[in-house]
Amino acid sequence: MSAALKKDTAPACVVTLAGAPAGVPAPSVLQMPHKSKSKSSFRPPLRAWLRSALSTVVPPLITVALILLFWQLAAHGPQSALPTPTKIWEEARDLIVEPFFWNGSQDIGLGWRILVSLQRVAIGFSLAAIVGVLLGTLVGQSVWAMRGLDPVFQVLRTVPPLAWLPLSLAAFRDSQPSAIFVIFITAIWPVIINTAVGIRNIPQDYRNVAQVLRLNQVEFFFKVMVPSAAPYIFTGLRIGVGLSWLAIVAAEMLTGGVGIGFFIWDAWNSSRLSDIIVALVYIGVVGFLLDRLVALIGHVVTRGTATN
Amino acid sequence: MSYLKIDHVDKRFQRGSVSTEVLKDINLVIEKGEFVSIIGHSGCGKSTLLNIVAGLTPVSAGAVLLEGKEVNASGPERAVVFQNHSLLPWLTVYANVALAVNKVFGATRSKAERHDWIMHNLDLVQMAHARDKRPAEISGGMKQRVGIARGLAMEPKILLLDEPFGALDALTRAHLQDSVMQIHAALGNTMIMITHDVDEAVLLSDRIVMMTNGPSAHIGEVLDVRLARPRKRLELVSDRTYIAAREAVLKFLYERHRFVEAA
Numbered sequence: 001m002s003a004a005l006k007k008d009t010a011p012a013c014v015v016t017l018a019g020a021p022a023g024v025p026a027p028s029v030l031q032m033p034h035k036s037k038s039k040s041s042f043r044p045p046l047r048a049w050l051r052s053a054l055s056t057v058v059p060p061l062i063t064v065a066l067i068l069l070f071w072q073l074a075a076h077g078p079q080s081a082l083p084t085p086t087k088i089w090e091e092a093r094d095l096i097v098e099p100f101f102w103n104g105s106q107d108i109g110l111g112w113r114i115l116v117s118l119q120r121v122a123i124g125f126s127l128a129a130i131v132g133v134l135l136g137t138l139v140g141q142s143v144w145a146m147r148g149l150d151p152v153f154q155v156l157r158t159v160p161p162l163a164w165l166p167l168s169l170a171a172f173r174d175s176q177p178s179a180i181f182v183i184f185i186t187a188i189w190p191v192i193i194n195t196a197v198g199i200r201n202i203p204q205d206y207r208n209v210a211q212v213l214r215l216n217q218v219e220f221f222f223k224v225m226v227p228s229a230a231p232y233i234f235t236g237l238r239i240g241v242g243l244s245w246l247a248i249v250a251a252e253m254l255t256g257g258v259g260i261g262f263f264i265w266d267a268w269n270s271s272r273l274s275d276i277i278v279a280l281v282y283i284g285v286v287g288f289l290l291d292r293l294v295a296l297i298g299h300v301v302t303r304g305t306a307t308n
Numbered sequence: 309m310s311y312l313k314i315d316h317v318d319k320r321f322q323r324g325s326v327s328t329e330v331l332k333d334i335n336l337v338i339e340k341g342e343f344v345s346i347i348g349h350s351g352c353g354k355s356t357l358l359n360i361v362a363g364l365t366p367v368s369a370g371a372v373l374l375e376g377k378e379v380n381a382s383g384p385e386r387a388v389v390f391q392n393h394s395l396l397p398w399l400t401v402y403a404n405v406a407l408a409v410n411k412v413f414g415a416t417r418s419k420a421e422r423h424d425w426i427m428h429n430l431d432l433v434q435m436a437h438a439r440d441k442r443p444a445e446i447s448g449g450m451k452q453r454v455g456i457a458r459g460l461a462m463e464p465k466i467l468l469l470d471e472p473f474g475a476l477d478a479l480t481r482a483h484l485q486d487s488v489m490q491i492h493a494a495l496g497n498t499m500i501m502i503t504h505d506v507d508e509a510v511l512l513s514d515r516i517v518m519m520t521n522g523p524s525a526h527i528g529e530v531l532d533v534r535l536a537r538p539r540k541r542l543e544l545v546s547d548r549t550y551i552a553a554r555e556a557v558l559k560f561l562y563e564r565h566r567f568v569e570a571a
Contacts, residue, residue, distance in 0.1 A: 203394075205390055205392060205394035206394065206396060208364055208382075208388070208390065208394065209390070209394050209396070211363075211364060211382040212362065212364075212382050212383070212384060212386070212387060212388050212462075213384060213407065213408055213411045213412070213462075214382070214383055214384065214411070215411065219411075223396075223407065224396065227396070227398040228396075228398075230398075302398075303398070303442075
């Protein structure tokens, strides 16, 4: 099982970590010697900060500019099926510059729609986090629970999120809880599996300490298990939140309502391609922020554990 | 009546159909306030013996009696100082000791009393200055000091030390040995220490229990170390009793019970 798990966790980590923060330390380290040589040890750290900020922000900006330029040139001309960046700017300007306008119930800013989707993700993901950690603990702690449950989990986790939707619509008879259920069932597997691995990797020493102290089950869970497995749990949560965000857009396309997913479907039906592209950018940025948020919380929470 | 009695203890480990006998017929009586070292080559089962006394490993036959009562589960009255300190890395030094103190004395002492007790024990090992540091931020010797403080803070009837200085450099080790001697002199605890360092065993112990090589290890010899306390490391170097005790242990380990695999 652990081989399958590693496959699951490792690439996700690599993908997410390869982003911005990896770029931060490297350039600043390279430039440090320069500055310290020029008697600048008393110079305010603002400069150093600014420099490292610039070296993080400028390269992606250049990349984006190049993409936009290429796109503009490629989609230029009357035969093109896709709008150019300038055309998008003309057509969907209100969506871009004003995320929170409100002109009646169906004509609202993308910010509102994102918030509605985020709310669904928040409920579904929170439930998945709680249930996932508890089930993962059970599977990690008990050999028989693992033998009984793990094969079932391994099969269920391969079911694509949307395949659950018809079933949950039938069960809940309403789109809102169905969408939340899809988020839940999508996000829970990586949480369970990573928590289980984390629990199984609790060093015997910590268990011995708990035994000598005669910690009861509840104390052991909160004082030893959760902190010790926290780095693994947060890896699972991070993968889970990413999957939730993937699933919500697809689920909303089918269930309707106010969310960002339905907006895309609606825009497609009325051939507003520019709107769709703006919505894609919104989704991407919010997904990125969600991932960073969970990573940040994980970083703060696992301060002590990770450094050991 | 003896304080701690290890009575005809056998330990076998079963793996599939293969059964290995690690310990065979271990008998040992320890009096209150005694410092006993258990020495032997690696793999002879001395850590297993300590874990049995701690209640972390069940016996296959025989029993361990503390004040006449059989012990078969672990508990804070037999605190363990682990070989690799085993501090919880997400807790500060203070919180690591507090976890033990709050668990053991949560019902019987007030919050202020518990705080004083935690600080008293950190003072005892000279670690009060680092109370808000995490284990990753302090040196190996300091971690082991905190480990000892945590063990002492449980007010155990017996403190079990599992190769407590094994992972430390020689200078740090000497410092900690002195600390343990002082604490033993001041508090009069009963202590059992696992070690494979002959000098350490002679310096600290009232008695040295020498174990034969496994499998089926048993107690080969028990040596009384009749050295007056307090003992001073430097004065002992030329002390006749010390040299004789050292020689006896070395002869046991390297003449009569040579570690075959190492040869």
